[in-house]
Amino acid sequence: MGNLGVLLAVLLLAAPGEAAPPALEPSAEPPPVAQEAVQEEAQESPQTVMEAVEAVAGTPEVAAEEVAPVPIGYTDLNGALENFEDLGWLRVSVRNSTMRARRGYSPLEVILQSSDAVPHRVTVEFSGYRSGDGSVTRTVELGPRQRLATYLLVPASMTSGSLRVMSPGFKTERTNGAYLYQSSALSALVIGDRKEFEHGTALPLSEEDQPAHVGTVFLSAQQAPRELAAYVGYDLVMVTEEVASLPPDLWTALENHAAVGGSLMVAQPPRDVLQRLPLLPAGEDGSPWKPYGLGQVALCTQGPAGCSAALNGLSARRGLPLQPREFSQGDFYARYPVSQSPGDEVMLPNALAPLGRFLVLIFLFTLLVGPGGLYLARRRGPVALLVGVPAVALVTCLLIVADSVLREGFVTHAARYSYTLLDRPRDRLITAAVAGYYANLASGPIQVPAQGALLSSDETSEWGLRVDWSGGGMRAEGFLPARTYMEWGELAVMPSRARLIVRSEGSQVKVQNALGAPLRKGFLRLGGEYYSLGEGAEGQELVARPMKDWGKMPLESFLQLAPPLVARSREALSFLKPLEEGEFVVCLDGGGFSFMASLPTELHEGAHYVRGKVDGP
Incomplete structure (x- = not known):
């Protein structure tokens, strides 16, 4: 046993590993003072140490070894x-x-x-x-x-x-x-x-x-x-x-x-x-x-x-001006969706389940079937209970159907928002729109022109559309199923004679709304001065009011964009850049200018922002 113990001790001392770790060379050992300083700094300010590590990783020597080369080819x-x-x-x-x-x-x-x-x-x-x-x-x-x-x-x-x-x-x-x-x-x-x-x-x-x-x-x-x-x-x-x-x-x-x-x-x-x-x-x-x-x-x-x-320079600039959103079924069983940010909810309130009315009907049904059924069984017998419970259930279903028909009807409900550029020299409109739709009955086929595009949300996995491209544009069936909230985006370039006509009458500047929709609010720049416009019907002539404090605040401070449009827009504020001479930006009511504006709907809300050059005298 003694010889065996001596042999095991010799083997442990000769083998590498944890029993005998190799000693570090003096040049590889950090100075004690620097090591203590780094430990104290890590305890006092961890963020500073992380910044130091990132700075070291960004040096050319480290970047050459750890950062993968940028691909420069094509496939x-x-x-x-x-x-x-x-x-x-x-x-x-x-x-x-x-x-x-x-x-x-x-x-x-x-x-x-x-x-x-x-x-x-x-x-x-x-x-x-x-x-x-x-x-x-x-x-x-x-x-x-x-x-x-x-x-x-x-x-x-x-x-x-x-x-x-x-x-x-x-x-x-x-x-x-x-x-x-x-x-x-x-x-x-x-x-x-x-x-x-x-x-x-x-x-x-x-x-x-x-x-x-x-x-x-x-x-x-x-x-x-x-x-x-x-x-x-x-x-x-x-x-x-x-x-x-x-x-x-x-x-x-x-x-x-x-x-x-x-x-x-x-x-x-x-x-x-x-x-x-x-x-x-x-x-x-x-x-x-x-x-x-x-x-x-x-x-x-x-x-x-x-x-x-x-x-x-293109890799960071993907996407289109507007992006419709997809909502899960869970968003409609709650009165308000999960996200509470302005504009993140659905565009149509009637697309959400009316939980208040449903709870009242369910409570009344429970009273009639529970205590009411027990009372009926005692007074009239089991046969009356077999007839009464299905009758109460039928009446409850008829009430739910009647509530839906009376409140929502059989029309298609819509909320529409858009950006539009007015290109007057070529008499055309360049528009990007987003809309939310909800209908009790499925919508019929729609026609999209050749210079228009109908876009779904990125999360949509199943269209269910039957699309025909035979006529130069797109004819789509099944674009709006029954009792289903859906959002669609629209891109289009369309001919138009819409314009905003400006003329001077003495010291006043008068503006005629020939844009084809009621005017909510607007601003224009003329002769180096800035003017504001109030509400006005289509074809009405308005008096522009001079604005003295325009230079103190940006345009977005005077013209607030609709929250649903901002939430679905790539660059909302870029549309509200400073006005040039003879330029205007207005907000209009109605269905907008895109090809889906002609779809028969009951409009819940419409907000359309138009930018272009005025027609001067």
């Missing part, structure tokens, strides 16, 4: 074309995958080619795999031996589905699958090809195992969609071809996309850029992105270096 997400089999005279090719829009709609390319000598009507339909996804269709006229490329604009909530082709000449229908996935990088639709994109941005194609800064889908200018809805859901739309070579209707859609809140980049700015982009501000501020209506535009005047600078 091509066009997907591959797959052909349908056994379709006889018709050959159909579809992209098996493509990049999904963050909001709005994703363009899915379909190519049709006929070998027949007579024209045919062909319908292409995309149906989602999930229940409640709905369907998207487009019907085209295919001429004799014609090759036609078209796009199905698929709602962004649909991530996969099957494509079906139908024609009167087919004995059977054929289907094929397609998948849409969202890029983690910046999403860009490029009007042009890969070669032009790489030349204009100096971005290389990323390898499969490398991250990328931009995810791209390339569209041919001759085949690209002409609908505004195809572009509004992406972070960037870039034009690498010469602007003069683009079809006029395509450039109209791209310019409208920037005006309603999108980001448009032009790699080869034309000489007549002010005619093609009339809302560009005058002057140079050195920023690659220029405000353009409700959106922004970047002109790569410095070649690839300018495009690269614009791409690097």
Whole structure:
């Protein structure tokens, strides 16, 4: 045993580890004074120590080892074309995958080619795999031996589905699958090809195992969609071809996309850029992105270096001017939603459950069925109880139905809010609206123009819409289910003759409201002076009141935006920037100017803020 103990002791002393930790070298040991000082500082001010650690981590030596390099390449997400089999005279090719829009709609390319000598009507339909996804269709006229490329604009909530082709000449229908996935990088639709994109941005194609800064889908200018809805859901739309070579209707859609809140980049700015982009501000501020209506535009005047600078400055500027919200069912069982912030609640009070009235009815029902049923059983017997309880339940249900019909009726209730820019030189309105709807009966189909886009909230997972793009715009069925509160956003560029007419009469400034809606409040700047406007009906002439204390406070102090609009707006106060000479901003009542304003509704509230230039004498 003695020899065994000596052997174990020798092994423990010779083995590395906790039994014999290695001694630190003198150069690696911190000075005692500095160590005590750090310990005292950590006890007295932990925040100071954390700041010191962050400062050390930000040094070039540490950053070079710990911070991952910024990806500078791009990925091509066009997907591959797959052909349908056994379709006889018709050959159909579809992209098996493509990049999904963050909001709005994703363009899915379909190519049709006929070998027949007579024209045919062909319908292409995309149906989602999930229940409640709905369907998207487009019907085209295919001429004799014609090759036609078209796009199905698929709602962004649909991530996969099957494509079906139908024609009167087919004995059977054929289907094929397609998948849409969202890029983690910046999403860009490029009007042009890969070669032009790489030349204009100096971005290389990323390898499969490398991250990328931009995810791209390339569209041919001759085949690209002409609908505004195809572009509004992406972070960037870039034009690498010469602007003069683009079809006029395509450039109209791209310019409208920037005006309603999108980001448009032009790699080869034309000489007549002010005619093609009339809302560009005058002057140079050195920023690659220029405000353009409700959106922004970047002109790569410095070649690839300018495009690269614009791409690097775009990552923090995603989103659209307005964003509708989705509410869970739990928000409607309580009289007030969980969030108590101004504007965060639903827009329509009648969309919330009337708990007060329901509690009274339930209490009366309980009294009649409980003590009342016991009294009835004792006085009239069990048979009377079997008849009385169902009768009381039926009367209670009829009272609930009658209360709903008398108070809410069968109309669609709505609350609407919007921002609108009045472009008088081109007689058009650029508007972004958000609205809440509630109806006892499901709404019928609605029509959205080609230069308009209907947007759901980001949280909406199931549309249930049946969308048809055959008529140039969108025809949607199922947009508003029965007894369901829903919010929708609208983007549109619409022709209009609305205006605000100003004339001088002696020392007074008179303003005629020709904006098409009652005026709540407004302000304008004329001759270096600021004036305020009171309430006035449509067509009424008002006397503008001079404001002496305008320079002491910003515009948002005089014109308060509606809380529901502020809560669903990306940059609410940017609409209330200082007025320029001859400019006005007003708040109007009514349904607003977007395409959904014509929907028959009972308006709970409407607040629409319009900004533009006055029509002077």
